[in-house]
Amino acid sequence: MAIVRLDILIVFVGSFAVLLISSFVLRGVKLRMIPTVEASIEAVRVATEKGTPVLFDTGWTGANFWGNSTGLTTLCFVPATLELLKAMSVEAGRLDVRIITGTRNPVYALMSRDFMEAGYAMSGHPDRFNPDDINFYPDNTALIISDVELVHRHNIGAAVMIGGHSQTSNIVVYEALATTGAMLVAGEIWPNDNSMAALCADYLSFAEENVAIGAYLTDDPVPKAILAGEDIIKGFLIGVVIIGGALFGLGVL
Amino acid sequence: MSSLNLSDKRWIYILIFAIITVSSIAPIAFPLPIMQWSKDFYATIDEGVVVDFADPPREFEGVGEGTRVMILCSGEVDKLWGDMSEAVTVVWKDLKARGANILLWTSSPSNEATLNKYLLPLMYGPRPQDHPDYGVKFVNLGYVAGGNGLLEQWKDSVMAITPNDAYGNNLADLPMMETFDELKTECDLMIGLDARGLETIYVVRFNTPLLEMGGTDSASYLALSYTAGYFKGMLMGQRGGAEYELLSGIPGKSFAYLQNALTIGIVMIVLMVVMNVRWYLTKESQVSEEVS
């Protein structure tokens, strides 16, 4: 049995080591805000004022075995968006407003049922949870075409769309939301999808900000310290480009 | 619904459909600059490339008689076919003309259905399995589930994991597969159709030369892989098809799409400028009204 690419293995183990150490050392470091966290809860209030449900669409976010690095980021959206869904459900339960979800991932559909039910229960109004508001669709096309229909039928007043949508199809739903004048909170896994969110969304978070949402929803200092630790890895990579680049250029390496 | 007036955005939709219809009826040819990644794509097929992520480097000498080319239809080709059709067709024709041995895999039923409906009948007739090339110059694995995890396993042996092709033939009985089994060493070139993740499995570990084809905008999310050198060339969209037609001299139908793109491009630039000028003039007149 041979080890393949030892250098990647070292970076792999090193990254975890840095973040684990950061979880102790960097507690209390101040972090910048992520706009979509507060805005998502605000979306529930906006929908309440308009008297419409909130659309919560996460697209393909969920369990996958794509076995590539983009599959990894998709998986990492699961805990973040589920925590957000729970937080929104608490507010929705309190304000008696429906959250209509849209997902094309079976495991995520089942998990969102669990998290949403818990959120409504935490609001003190478990009876306001309706499992039929969790919409699973067999593929991305069914998801998008049905979302558009739901937006028009319910005249949706606010939407939170944080997840993944095939081939920037998220913008088809955004365009439908524009016709109802809905508030749009968005963040996408893929950078090209995120460009569409940048074009249309009222509140936008992108890349790792979306993965970090769970850490922002808790008062625990440890997750935030780990987020601060990410900056050390980014700094290291920047250093590799600048210092390593100079050394390569000068022929030292 | 409000009445249909000039500021109604539905005019935009009507305008775009009108442009597409006219472009489809009467296409004309245009001067076309060739993107660097398309030149790289053709150069890799024509002249070859060196891949040196791992030691020792691998030297690929271009596609010739018997070159083992695996085509991995593992992205969202079902959604993009209308933007990839001509590029895939012309490249496939070129590979056939050069005598390549082509192994095809599709990662989802809908991708398989798309190729079965639109590509394979064009290349090998209504029943590809009955074509004389089948088993000798072309093998279709069809849809095999497992995504890139499957590719991870195929690196050691295709036949050990997947004993049959798309038509139920035993792979071991097909002559082409005798030397096309252990992908990490026996695949000379991979061409991804909107495929992702191949770089981490094959390129960085086994120096497999990798080319990529996608829709016009696939370049936006695959740019990393080209800029970082994993992809040795890319061919994007119907425009990529037109570029390859020019480079290879193989005739095709890609240029029909360029007239549409040109008209849309001009209209969009004009509209953006006009709307901005209108906005600026409205703003100015509002300011002067306030001053007076």
Added chain:
Amino acid sequence: MVEQDQSISSQIMANLPTVLGVICMFIISTLYFMDPGWNFAIFIRNSTTLSLPWPAAIVSVLLVRKHINNILRKESTLPYDVIVVGSAVIIALLGLVGGTNEPTFKTLYENINIIGTMSITSAIAISIFSPMIRIYRAKTPTMALLIALSCLAFATYTPLGQMIHPIIPQMGDFVQSYISGASDSAFWISTYIGAIALLTRMILLKEKLKPG
């Protein structure tokens, strides 16, 4: 100290699925660095992968059940619920009786879902043009730059740029290949780092994957 130990052990027991999941995750990860892999890791990976049809089948049934309930309740969407249920049942029967190669089963899927997919994907174009015309106003330097870059991109990716001057598509090609490529890298790589951080939080049981 004893109290702390107890709290750690009780936390582990309370989150046993997450703890076991994290252990499995690292076991599977080792496969990337080993040639060949080890059997136990392959066993876990394959078992989990092979079980995936279950949740997909369950939620498909739930979807149809929801529309059946709508029919029973005579909701306003009744005609459309009938189409959903009817088409799902017909396709399921065709596939279950005739197999997945049954010609009618295949052709219905190709001519409804695959073409529907292409339709929705193509609708993206119009959904982009519309907000571009609606939103792009040079109110700030950033917006002015966005508009200028959009014009450059339109000129680069259509024959227009070449017709005006060859330098235009060359500029567009440069921006796309180098700046956009690097930007794409920064985007993905920051997300990968975010993923490692998320998994670190999971190791410390700060992301539990279950509510409450």
Added chain:
Amino acid sequence: MASPIEPLMPYLNTFIFFAAYTVLYKHNPVYRIAQSLIVGVGAGYLFVSQINAFNRTVASQTFVDGSLNPSMIAPWLIGIGYLAIFSQKTINIYRFMSILTLTVGMGVALPYGPAVFWTVTKSYAENAFNFLTDGMTVASIGAVVTALSYVFGLSYFFFSDFASKPTEVPRKLGRLVLLIYTAMTIVTTALGKVNLVQWKMLDAIQGVPATWWIPGLMFVAMLVDHFYPLKNLIGRN
């Protein structure tokens, strides 16, 4: 063997393709019919394909030559475990299965993150100063622009005050780099996707049988409806 309904398929697929566009006019029954068909057929297809997949890979392999194949027990147990979500008493079994599925998926892909960020960064570093050896060419200038853009882009994502405050200028440049990407992506996406409309339009015009009259008819119907709402016809009957 072709399906007996095959001759109808060109009409059906043109109807589906263009029906999805009618929502641009307004929410209407044609769109609803297309949407319901896509959802229904998709659900039925998914159900069958999952049963087929499980049958092919697990059920048919559970007993080999009459004896139990132990490696097939786990997929059965995990799969059946998902049914536990429907009872509060057993919900923890379901949670374990779903967490296992997620974490195993993460485990497969986890090393690819560092594999990408390390090899990409290394590759940018190796080429950044190529202009020293290769002179000022488009490729060597491109390499240094790539390295700088990457550095700026990455610095935009700093989370903490200790990192982001001292790097204010690179972060602003990083925002610019991301903006450039966004602008280019929006345009290339629009141009790419509009090709799909043309592809279908060509099919409708040049295909056999020609089906262009279907979107034509839809357009006329919408135009008529605009001036004389078609639902009046139903209402008067």
